[in-house]
Amino acid sequence: MTPTVATRNAPSAPGAIERAICRIDSLRARAERRTGASFWGLIPFLIFIVLFLGIPVCGIVLSAFRVADVNEPGSYVPSLVNFAASFRGASWDAMRNSLQISVIAALVGGVIGLALAQAILTTRSRKLTAVVTVLTSVLANSGGVPLAFSFIAAVGNAGIITGLLSLTDLGFTLYSSGGLILMYQYFLIPTMVMVVLPTLAGLRVEWKEAAASVGATSWQFWKKIGLPIATPAILSGFVLLFGASFATHASAAALIGGGGVPLISLRIDSGLAGGNLAGQENVAMALGVNMIVVALIVLLIYMPLQKRSLKWFT
Amino acid sequence: MVHVSRKTRAARDVRVVAPGLSWALIILVALYIAVPMLCAFAFSIYVPTAGFTFEPYLESVRDPGFPGALSLTLLITVLTVVGLLALMVPTMVYLHLRAPRWRPIIEIVCTIPLVVPSIALAAGLVTVLRSMAGFGRGSLPAQVSQLLQNPDLPVVLVGSYIVLTLPFVFRSLDAGLRTIDLRTLVESAHSLGASGATVLRRVILPNIKGPVIFSAFFCIALCLGEFTVAVTLGYRTLPVWLTQIAGSNFRASISMSLLINALTWALLIAMTVLAGRAAPARARALKGHES
Numbered sequence: 360m361t362p363t364v365a366t367r368n369a370p371s372a373p374g375a376i377e378r379a380i381c382r383i384d385s386l387r388a389r390a391e392r393r394t395g396a397s398f399w400g401l402i403p404f405l406i407f408i409v410l411f412l413g414i415p416v417c418g419i420v421l422s423a424f425r426v427a428d429v430n431e432p433g434s435y436v437p438s439l440v441n442f443a444a445s446f447r448g449a450s451w452d453a454m455r456n457s458l459q460i461s462v463i464a465a466l467v468g469g470v471i472g473l474a475l476a477q478a479i480l481t482t483r484s485r486k487l488t489a490v491v492t493v494l495t496s497v498l499a500n501s502g503g504v505p506l507a508f509s510f511i512a513a514v515g516n517a518g519i520i521t522g523l524l525s526l527t528d529l530g531f532t533l534y535s536s537g538g539l540i541l542m543y544q545y546f547l548i549p550t551m552v553m554v555v556l557p558t559l560a561g562l563r564v565e566w567k568e569a570a571a572s573v574g575a576t577s578w579q580f581w582k583k584i585g586l587p588i589a590t591p592a593i594l595s596g597f598v599l600l601f602g603a604s605f606a607t608h609a610s611a612a613a614l615i616g617g618g619g620v621p622l623i624s625l626r627i628d629s630g631l632a633g634g635n636l637a638g639q640e641n642v643a644m645a646l647g648v649n650m651i652v653v654a655l656i657v658l659l660i661y662m663p664l665q666k667r668s669l670k671w672f673t
Numbered sequence: 674m675v676h677v678s679r680k681t682r683a684a685r686d687v688r689v690v691a692p693g694l695s696w697a698l699i700i701l702v703a704l705y706i707a708v709p710m711l712c713a714f715a716f717s718i719y720v721p722t723a724g725f726t727f728e729p730y731l732e733s734v735r736d737p738g739f740p741g742a743l744s745l746t747l748l749i750t751v752l753t754v755v756g757l758l759a760l761m762v763p764t765m766v767y768l769h770l771r772a773p774r775w776r777p778i779i780e781i782v783c784t785i786p787l788v789v790p791s792i793a794l795a796a797g798l799v800t801v802l803r804s805m806a807g808f809g810r811g812s813l814p815a816q817v818s819q820l821l822q823n824p825d826l827p828v829v830l831v832g833s834y835i836v837l838t839l840p841f842v843f844r845s846l847d848a849g850l851r852t853i854d855l856r857t858l859v860e861s862a863h864s865l866g867a868s869g870a871t872v873l874r875r876v877i878l879p880n881i882k883g884p885v886i887f888s889a890f891f892c893i894a895l896c897l898g899e900f901t902v903a904v905t906l907g908y909r910t911l912p913v914w915l916t917q918i919a920g921s922n923f924r925a926s927i928s929m930s931l932l933i934n935a936l937t938w939a940l941l942i943a944m945t946v947l948a949g950r951a952a953p954a955r956a957r958a959l960k961g962h963e964s
């Protein structure tokens with residue numbers, strides 16, 4: 360009989376403890392629910408975001424979707440005319456050229472960046488890898504006016520390299536789509552290296568050795584193992600480079616200025632500054648919305664690929 | 674024999690590219706990176722008619738537009754860094770401590786600037802400020818518009834620069850706060866009688882010093898180089914002034930641009946080394962290279 364009593368009594372004590380733990384848990388959960396609901400501390404941040412991000416973005420979208428009312432000067436009517444105009448004439452030329460430049464620049468930068476990342480790993484120099492890691496993050500963030508100026512000094516009309524190699528005779532000019540693609544590589548190649556280097560470095564030596572030990576050639580290793588693992592990172596790199604080229608404004612503006620090469624970002628500039636024709640400003644806003652849409656698509660493709668590329672290494 | 678040959682093949686197969694070819698590519702890209710900067714440097718210290726000289730640097734400093742551009746840029750930089758940290762550090766701490774449920778939403782909000790190219794943000798600001806001014810002289814919206822665009826204290830520029838840094842600052846501070854046991858730290862400090870401000874200043878800040886310095890340096894580098902928003906809104910910051918004098922005195926403008934670039938790179942290098950990893954910088958590329 361005693362054992363039964365014991366077994367009957369024994370659960371009761373842990374039961375009490377469990378109940379107590381449950382109670383504490385529910386109290387804590389309730390407390391967390393309460394504090395979780397109190398978002399008052401986030402109000403300053405939210406006010407700031409509405410003022411400096413929400414209102415400008417709403418402003419650009421609203422302006423893009425309206426035109427001046429011809430019957431009533433000073434008032435506006437909702438319309439898709441601006442978007443129609445953004446896909447016609449000079450605006451469409453600018454958008455198409457921007458897309459074209461971005462695709463070519465991304466392909467060039469992607470291929471060179473990928474080869475460079477593999478080359479860096481091939482040297483097996485830790486020092487080089489460390490230096491490259493810092494340099495790429497600096498160069499990927501560089502750009503703007505100083506970048507354009509240094510390219511003008513090197514390969515501009517009166518540039519030092521232009522003179523040395525008589526590039527003008529070869530038909531090269533920096534102030535062209537090709538020149539922009541050349542200049543963009545300055546931040547695109549480092550960006551690509553930054554994206555793919557960790558993945559390529561993560562292809563474990565053991566995998567290569569294992570493949571080699573069962574008789575796989577280098578080509579077979581890359582085809583069956585290396586590339587499938589590295590593909591998401593490589594694709595995300597290409598997409599990122601495309602987005603970076605497409606959104607670039609400062610260095611292109613400092614190099615090209617108003618005329619010469621049609622670019623979507625420069626077209627927005629001239630539409631805003633123009634004031635020549637009423638309505639140009641609204642078309643510029645439509646172009647701005649187009650840019651946001653492209654950037655959104657880029658981010659939506661990039662993020663899952665980036666997540667996937669980390670799958671093997673976490 | 675067979676065993677040995679297989680082993681050497683395995684060793685060889687690990688390398689895809691011959692080392693010689695690898696070095697050739699590395700040197701080529703290194704030249705591509707170095708040459709434009711060296712050419713710019715040569716431009717700034719060598720004038721064909723006068724030989725080696727520092728004259729371009731002196732000319733850039735002597736330009737009547739320089740003091741104004743420098744002071745405006747410095748003012749904006751200081752205000753942006755202070756504003757950014759004053760806004761984001763308490764917000765992020767609050768988020769982790771009291772409102773963890775809101776974290777995903779705040780994260781998305783902080784990522785939005787990545788899909789709004791600077792030129793689009795600038796265009797949005799222009800259209801809003803213009804339509805506010807359109808309410809007529811003396812009306813409240815027109816006054817607010819004027820206040821935001823005050824030429825001596827362009828609040829609108831400070832605000833938009835803070836927005837541009839948010840994606841990186843959020844990630845950096847978020848990662849920093851996640852690595853420390855914030856709740857325990859704060860509760861122990863409170864139990865010892867520390868007030869909220871003291872906890873923030875003396876307990877939390879020292880523990881997230883790395884991310885805070887990272888954010889500040891990133892923000893300074895952005896403020897020193899940002900061109901798109903400033904030029905679109907009509908402010909004469911250093912980069913804008915550089916493009917304005919480039920036409921008349923290219924050597925002077927390139928000298929000053931080299932100095933600014935060197936400072937920016939130094940900040941970015943320090944930031945990367947301090948952070949110990951380049952992850953947040955990766956996302957920056959998405960944004961394009963407006964700064």
